[in-house]
Amino acid sequence: MATTKTHPKTEWDTLHNNGPFPLKSLHITELEGQGNLPSKIDRYNDAAKEIRRLIKEAHNANQGFRAYGSRWSMSSIAHQKDQMHYNGFMNIGMSLSPQDLHQNSPYNAANLFLFECGNTIKRVSEVLATHGKSLKTTGASNGQTIAGCISTGVHGSALDVGSVQDYVVGLNLIIGPDPGDIVYLERHTQPALSNAFAQKIQAKVIRNDGLFNAVLVGLGAFGFIHGVVIEAEDRFLLKRYVRKVKKQTAFDLAKTMDFKNSSFTIAGETDAQGKGKRPYHYKVFINPYPNTDECIVELIYKKPYAVPYPDPFPVIKTSIYKDLIYLLIKISEQFPKSIPWFIKRLEKTILPAVNEVSTGTLAETFWDAPYQGPAFACSVGVSHTDSPKALQVLTDMTKNEGPIPGIFAMRFIKRSKGTLSFARFPITCMLEIDGVLWKKTNSIMSLTEYSRRMIQVLQQHNIPFTIHWGKNSDWDFPGLIPHMYGNDATSWKTYRSALLSDNMQQLFSNDFLERTGLADKQQQIPPNLIASLA
Amino acid sequence: MKFLRIVLPILLFAFFVLLLFQSCYSVRLRSVNGAPMPDPLSTRTDYYRDMQVVELDTTIGIDLTTKDFTLLIKETDLCPTGKLHTVEYRSTLGGVLLSGITFGRKRRVRIKYVCMKPTN
Numbered sequence: 322m323a324t325t326k327t328h329p330k331t332e333w334d335t336l337h338n339n340g341p342f343p344l345k346s347l348h349i350t351e352l353e354g355q356g357n358l359p360s361k362i363d364r365y366n367d368a369a370k371e372i373r374r375l376i377k378e379a380h381n382a383n384q385g386f387r388a389y390g391s392r393w394s395m396s397s398i399a400h401q402k403d404q405m406h407y408n409g410f411m412n413i414g415m416s417l418s419p420q421d422l423h424q425n426s427p428y429n430a431a432n433l434f435l436f437e438c439g440n441t442i443k444r445v446s447e448v449l450a451t452h453g454k455s456l457k458t459t460g461a462s463n464g465q466t467i468a469g470c471i472s473t474g475v476h477g478s479a480l481d482v483g484s485v486q487d488y489v490v491g492l493n494l495i496i497g498p499d500p501g502d503i504v505y506l507e508r509h510t511q512p513a514l515s516n517a518f519a520q521k522i523q524a525k526v527i528r529n530d531g532l533f534n535a536v537l538v539g540l541g542a543f544g545f546i547h548g549v550v551i552e553a554e555d556r557f558l559l560k561r562y563v564r565k566v567k568k569q570t571a572f573d574l575a576k577t578m579d580f581k582n583s584s585f586t587i588a589g590e591t592d593a594q595g596k597g598k599r600p601y602h603y604k605v606f607i608n609p610y611p612n613t614d615e616c617i618v619e620l621i622y623k624k625p626y627a628v629p630y631p632d633p634f635p636v637i638k639t640s641i642y643k644d645l646i647y648l649l650i651k652i653s654e655q656f657p658k659s660i661p662w663f664i665k666r667l668e669k670t671i672l673p674a675v676n677e678v679s680t681g682t683l684a685e686t687f688w689d690a691p692y693q694g695p696a697f698a699c700s701v702g703v704s705h706t707d708s709p710k711a712l713q714v715l716t717d718m719t720k721n722e723g724p725i726p727g728i729f730a731m732r733f734i735k736r737s738k739g740t741l742s743f744a745r746f747p748i749t750c751m752l753e754i755d756g757v758l759w760k761k762t763n764s765i766m767s768l769t770e771y772s773r774r775m776i777q778v779l780q781q782h783n784i785p786f787t788i789h790w791g792k793n794s795d796w797d798f799p800g801l802i803p804h805m806y807g808n809d810a811t812s813w814k815t816y817r818s819a820l821l822s823d824n825m826q827q828l829f830s831n832d833f834l835e836r837t838g839l840a841d842k843q844q845q846i847p848p849n850l851i852a853s854l855a
Numbered sequence: 856m857k858f859l860r861i862v863l864p865i866l867l868f869a870f871f872v873l874l875l876f877q878s879c880y881s882v883r884l885r886s887v888n889g890a891p892m893p894d895p896l897s898t899r900t901d902y903y904r905d906m907q908v909v910e911l912d913t914t915i916g917i918d919l920t921t922k923d924f925t926l927l928i929k930e931t932d933l934c935p936t937g938k939l940h941t942v943e944y945r946s947t948l949g950g951v952l953l954s955g956i957t958f959g960r961k962r963r964v965r966i967k968y969v970c971m972k973p974t975n
Contacts, residue, residue: 328896336904336905338900347895347896349895349896352975355975361975364975391905392905407893407895409893409895409972410893410973412972412973412974412975413975414974414975437975441890443890444890444974447888447889464890634887685887688887689885691902692901692902692904692905694900
């Protein structure tokens, strides 16, 4: 049977050193060996039983319980001060057959796969590749677990695809310590798997669009996500270009998404009339400090899969990047006026090389991103139509009140159906500033102060915005969640209160949810709110 | 005067030799496929953050008739798959000289490796 080792701990940290945060104990669960329990379904159910046992122990101890995978989030969203569970070894993956599908399923069985929570994006891609399939999109890398991705809304810059959660069609949750606390959720308008399959994983089925959309970006608050059913597609290639263009051109594209009528085109990526094709991915990099009228853009076009194609991998990787930048930032803490000079000198290291071209699969294009030292990232979502204005006001604030050691980028994603997805606009521009974590000194403001100013500046200029759940921000900012999500935040909390018992709402809560008001229990729950509708 | 003419040069030479022996470089090999074996309890802050790293720093002795040496990677708690994901070897001048002086009978081995994470 699955076994768990429990380790007493005093603290826990994110991958990028944004903590540390207090912790009492850390659980690590490993699955039963395949030699002892060959059936994947049996091992999957065996693991579910073990998780229920851990939930029961936490409940009996009156403590909180929260799962995490790769701890890539930089906010404290993944943290629980009592008990945390590392689920990276829970990584079963399986394809599904036509017999597993619901009778009204709109999906092709060959495209559906069930992945256990601890599968990383890389592992998911590898499993899919053995079936000639691919994920539709990922974040900019591959180390996050599938459950972590959807819980926080991980995204890339696929204009017409969306975020990772947008190709999830089924969710298997463990919402309590009892055998009846295993549920399988789907949309009732787009059912995926049959009741018989749900019985195989010993789950009660709830098909309900509202509940499913609430749980989709669930912030770890709806229970333990044990499994995720995703819809993949046939594998494809991505051809990536990096170009230096006039800022006005880049911003016009960001605002209009009109690649067809833009003066900017890439040879080979035009239609028969010579008009620019719409890319799969568009990203703009902006160093906020120099007064230059040019910036770097990255465009990726989707191509049919065909071999051979040029090897996209670099042969040798060096570690100069981390050490050099980290050293310079240490200097910058004392001499912040030097930050723009340093960033300008490091542009070639930080930014992709101009005129770079590569071709590879999605998994190859967004390959491993090795740890490069303590880092921060602040990321706000705005309508793409507001993106040039938002960039301008945030750049002005950064220059006037900073500088801080980071550079801006803009990525674009289609609206998500997730109730609390930060991709709320028809095309959301994720405007982010990434860099190396610094410490507040007399000369440079703190990261929390900087992110508070981002919120204030956007509010002052009446730019509607959201904030990436997994990124740094002043999450204690008064009224932040209602300002960003309005009634959707209340709806999300109501679905949570309807699905979880009072005790389990408490158990699956954490400091982040309490500070943001998202852990509040809702008393007025409409009858049949979470009834299965199909 | 004796110190300046004799002892100091000797000390400087010894220091230089010491530095030379420690001068080294490392080369890292990493599979493009698979994931490194994770170590959720690790507190490392280097390239191997979150990885289960096995470090070997030893000198092996082999007899004159043996042509080469093979280190076997076996299935252990730190390496449940027995398959390699990342290998880093470090070469020092001291190690090269040791091998040369002993005609290859003593070999300095400084390796870090990370195994593949098990799949299911």
